[in-house]
Amino acid sequence: MAYPYPQPLQELIQAFSRLPGVGAKAAQRLAFHLLAEGREDARRLADALLTAVEAVHPCPVCGNYTDAARCAICEDPQRDRSLLCVVSGVADILSMERSGRYHGLYHVLGGVISPMDGIGPEQLRVADLLQRVRSGGIREVILATDPTMEGETTALYLAKKLKPLGVAVSRPAHGMPVGGSLAYTDEATLEQAFRNRRPL
Amino acid sequence: MAYPYPQPLQELIQAFSRLPGVGAKAAQRLAFHLLAEGREDARRLADALLTAVEAVHPCPVCGNYTDAARCAICEDPQRDRSLLCVVSGVADILSMERSGRYHGLYHVLGGVISPMDGIGPEQLRVADLLQRVRSGGIREVILATDPTMEGETTALYLAKKLKPLGVAVSRPAHGMPVGGSLAYTDEATLEQAFRNRRPL
Numbered sequence: 001m002a003y004p005y006p007q008p009l010q011e012l013i014q015a016f017s018r019l020p021g022v023g024a025k026a027a028q029r030l031a032f033h034l035l036a037e038g039r040e041d042a043r044r045l046a047d048a049l050l051t052a053v054e055a056v057h058p059c060p061v062c063g064n065y066t067d068a069a070r071c072a073i074c075e076d077p078q079r080d081r082s083l084l085c086v087v088s089g090v091a092d093i094l095s096m097e098r099s100g101r102y103h104g105l106y107h108v109l110g111g112v113i114s115p116m117d118g119i120g121p122e123q124l125r126v127a128d129l130l131q132r133v134r135s136g137g138i139r140e141v142i143l144a145t146d147p148t149m150e151g152e153t154t155a156l157y158l159a160k161k162l163k164p165l166g167v168a169v170s171r172p173a174h175g176m177p178v179g180g181s182l183a184y185t186d187e188a189t190l191e192q193a194f195r196n197r198r199p200l
Numbered sequence: 201m202a203y204p205y206p207q208p209l210q211e212l213i214q215a216f217s218r219l220p221g222v223g224a225k226a227a228q229r230l231a232f233h234l235l236a237e238g239r240e241d242a243r244r245l246a247d248a249l250l251t252a253v254e255a256v257h258p259c260p261v262c263g264n265y266t267d268a269a270r271c272a273i274c275e276d277p278q279r280d281r282s283l284l285c286v287v288s289g290v291a292d293i294l295s296m297e298r299s300g301r302y303h304g305l306y307h308v309l310g311g312v313i314s315p316m317d318g319i320g321p322e323q324l325r326v327a328d329l330l331q332r333v334r335s336g337g338i339r340e341v342i343l344a345t346d347p348t349m350e351g352e353t354t355a356l357y358l359a360k361k362l363k364p365l366g367v368a369v370s371r372p373a374h375g376m377p378v379g380g381s382l383a384y385t386d387e388a389t390l391e392q393a394f395r396n397r398r399p400l
Contacts, residue, residue, distance in 0.1 A: 006267035015248040046249040048215040067206035
């Protein structure tokens with residue numbers, strides 16, 4: 001018995017199920033929704049996809065997404081150009097900007113060092129980072145890779161490369177998350193939180 | 201501080217988050233994935249969306265999706281044209297076809313009667329169904345709406361309309377799911393399973 005769906009519907013379901021986190025059932029539900037009640041949404045999504053892949057590219061300076069020659073943050077005259085925050089991905093910039101507490105510039109690595117996955121410094125925007133620091137004007141580099149093993153390794157590697165260039169190098173504090181509870185905090189975090197305790 | 205993403209990226213995230221079951225975080229993850237490593241996937245998804253909304257429409261006979269004048273099942277000469285299975289949605293056809301046990305035709309209602317949501321028989325493909333049965337050749341109608349309150353109501357309503365037309369009307373059996381456990385079966389299902397017990 002042949003599959004009862006017409007070819008274009010099968011292809012739509014397959015295209016959805018290629019997306020990360022979208023299983024076969026969800027892909028089918030999405031396709032059915034768009035055909036049943038969301039034909040306008042489907043056209044809008046198709047337009048948005050084509051426009052985005054056409055217009056959006058990494059900022060040549062920092063790696064943030066932009067549809068211009070440079071990204072909005074690099075172009076913003078209000079930002080502190082002496083402060084550089086190194087993050088692994090573009091999504092990290094959004095989290096930082098949401099906090100509203102950081103006013104320096106960014107540098108997106110495009111990942112973290114992970115020998116298991118064959119990712120070394122050459123696969124990341126490390127040479128760009130060093131070049132950027134060498135060309136001057138930067139006072140401090142904050143290494144804000146995730147507090148995972150790969151993130152720590154990457155931060156240590158970058159610190160070793162950056163310090164000889166005469167910039168301050170720092171890393172965000174580890175500790176208990178705000179609103180967290182001691183009972184549910186893992187040992188490694190607790191250990192860091194106690195070691196880095198501050199006088200009141 | 202302005203949102204740091206370029207307009208086309210914001211629009212892509214918004215288009216994704218309009219889809220059912222896709223939250224703001226997931227929409228962002230999808231957009232980032234497609235821009236970072238899936239530009240070909242993005243173009244393929246856009247193509248699939250445009251082709252599907254253009255080419256795929258409900259079969260005028262049964263309501264199944266098709267890109268032709270009639271759907272593959274209605275056109276299949278192997279199917280038993282005297283047997284009609286009434287389902288609430290197109291997705292139900294896939295489940296039925298996967299079981300591989302049904303070889304009749306289908307009729308998609310496009311929902312179930314639900315006065316709370318303002319859905320009565322006029323909002324469903326009920327007149328089409330009665331017309332289809334009246335035009336002859338159908339021996340039995342199986343009312344396979346879901347075993348929910350609305351599904352039961354819809355089945356009872358259709359049974360009342362169909363029986364005077366001289367066709368057999370049936371409903372799939374209720375009972376314990378295959379592979380289920382008595383301890384985890386709800387009371388209503390257990391009651392039906394015991395009432396409809398079969399001699400061995």
